[in-house]
Amino acid sequence: MPTYLSTRRSSTVYDSTVPTLRPFRDATGVVVVAVLLAYLLPTQLVFLPLSSLGRPGLVVGLGLLIWWLVTRLHPELATHGRQPMRWALLGYVAALGASYLAGQLRGLPALEQNGADRAILATLAGGGIMLAVADGVLNRERIERILRWLCWASSGMALVALGQFALRVDLTVYMRLPPLLVFQRDPVGFDARGGGGLVRVAGTAGHYIEFSVLMVIGLLIAIHLARFAPTRRSRQLFGALAMVQAAVIPISLSRTGVLALAAAILLLLVAWPLRTSFNVLALGLVLAVVIQVVRPGLLATLRALVLVGNRDPSVQGRLEDYDYVRPYFEGRPWFGRGVGTWLIERYQLLDNQWLLSLVTTGIVGTAALALLLLTGIFVAVRVRLYSSDAADRDLAVTLAVAIAVAGVTAATFDALHFSTYRVALFLLLGLVGALWRITRAARINESGQT
Numbered sequence: 115m116p117t118y119l120s121t122r123r124s125s126t127v128y129d130s131t132v133p134t135l136r137p138f139r140d141a142t143g144v145v146v147v148a149v150l151l152a153y154l155l156p157t158q159l160v161f162l163p164l165s166s167l168g169r170p171g172l173v174v175g176l177g178l179l180i181w182w183l184v185t186r187l188h189p190e191l192a193t194h195g196r197q198p199m200r201w202a203l204l205g206y207v208a209a210l211g212a213s214y215l216a217g218q219l220r221g222l223p224a225l226e227q228n229g230a231d232r233a234i235l236a237t238l239a240g241g242g243i244m245l246a247v248a249d250g251v252l253n254r255e256r257i258e259r260i261l262r263w264l265c266w267a268s269s270g271m272a273l274v275a276l277g278q279f280a281l282r283v284d285l286t287v288y289m290r291l292p293p294l295l296v297f298q299r300d301p302v303g304f305d306a307r308g309g310g311g312l313v314r315v316a317g318t319a320g321h322y323i324e325f326s327v328l329m330v331i332g333l334l335i336a337i338h339l340a341r342f343a344p345t346r347r348s349r350q351l352f353g354a355l356a357m358v359q360a361a362v363i364p365i366s367l368s369r370t371g372v373l374a375l376a377a378a379i380l381l382l383l384v385a386w387p388l389r390t391s392f393n394v395l396a397l398g399l400v401l402a403v404v405i406q407v408v409r410p411g412l413l414a415t416l417r418a419l420v421l422v423g424n425r426d427p428s429v430q431g432r433l434e435d436y437d438y439v440r441p442y443f444e445g446r447p448w449f450g451r452g453v454g455t456w457l458i459e460r461y462q463l464l465d466n467q468w469l470l471s472l473v474t475t476g477i478v479g480t481a482a483l484a485l486l487l488l489t490g491i492f493v494a495v496r497v498r499l500y501s502s503d504a505a506d507r508d509l510a511v512t513l514a515v516a517i518a519v520a521g522v523t524a525a526t527f528d529a530l531h532f533s534t535y536r537v538a539l540f541l542l543l544g545l546v547g548a549l550w551r552i553t554r555a556a557r558i559n560e561s562g563q564t
Contacts, residue, residue: 153264159290159296193249247544275315
């Protein structure tokens with residue numbers, strides 16, 4: 115018999131056929147640890163023997179994958195029943211496996227072989243987080259717990275960025291934890307942009323663009339919590355955290371962040387009630403005025419960056435990348451040159467994850483990645499359509515928009531190279547799977563079906 119979990123927030127309810135659960139089956143606590151490690155520690159900190167795979171969030175992700183595999187071996191530990199996110203992930207991993215094999219058949223230099231191995235293991239780490247959340251977060255209250263910790267972690271990253279911007283001191287250089295964690299490479303630091311003494315900052319993220327995308331995702335989660343937290347005090351608190359995360363998006367001085375924020379708000383305006391839309395836009399206007407007063411010229415610089423179009427050298431470089439990679443793609447169009455084999459040491463940097471995927475994993479791998487994201491969005495939309503709970507419906511829309519933002523902005527940088535982005539993306543996909551499973555179980559239990 116399948117295991118059906120209720121959507122009640124204070125407890126987990128099972129039908130009479132379900133055996134008693136063991137306490138260690140729930141993965142919420144370990145998932146929270148992975149999120150905190152990914153967001154609050156600088157990306158450059160690694161456990162050196164594992165190289166780039168030694169980033170703490172990815173190490174925990176691999177552990178969660180092992181945990182998930184172990185739970186599948188025992189009928190009382192595994193969560194049974196339909197889970198579309200599992201199949202989407204399986205298709206993606208299979209496509210990457212085919213690309214890995216294609217690279218082996220091509221014959222890989224040692225550096226590219228190491229890159230291929232790292233890419234597969236990093237994907238498995240992300241998949242471990244997704245599966246642990248989709249199948250191991252047992253009720254709606256625990257989804258809320260993960261969301262709250264994600265909001266706090268994102269706010270922590272935002273506060274580090276604010277400190278960097280205000281003090282012109284890179285706080286991440288003081289976060290080393292020898293001998294376990296050491297800096298694999300120099301911290302991101304500051305980058306002067308736009309004149310007027312403005313510098314862009316990245317908090318604990320690995321790049322300014324990654325930072326801006328993570329802040330937009332965190333902002334969406336914070337707005338949801340500010341609307342549906344159980345107490346007025348909690349709603350005010352998460353509203354304040356939303357303002358903090360919104361305030362740091364401009365200091366990344368990233369076109370990607372501005373466009374991602376605009377796209378996310380426009381999409382949410384369609385789903386929000388009119389009063390919510392008005393309140394959010396009014397608060398956004400107030401925040402813009404405060405930013406203009408506190409740091410004159412910042413918003414004007416952002417506007418100039420967005421409106422410059424293809425006259426900007428970075429935009430021109432991205433457009434030229436298409437001609438550069440065309441011969442590589444045409445030589446191996448279906449499975450690519452091998453996942454993880456496009457190295458900066460040997461080839462040109464591609465600031466476009468979709469283009470990078472097309473070259474390394476081919477049409478099959480790129481389609482599988484797109485299908486994984488689209489499955490997450492489609493499943494979230496189904497929750498929105500069939501759930502009668504206002505909070506569930508709003509969370510479904512929030513997750514769908516966040517995944518869409520992550521997918522679209524991946525066209526502006528090599529997104530999956532960055533571990534915090536990877537953790538955030540697979541966490542969102544896992545949350546969609548968990549929400550779908552729990553709300554579906556509630557509908558089945560209420561209708562008396564088995």
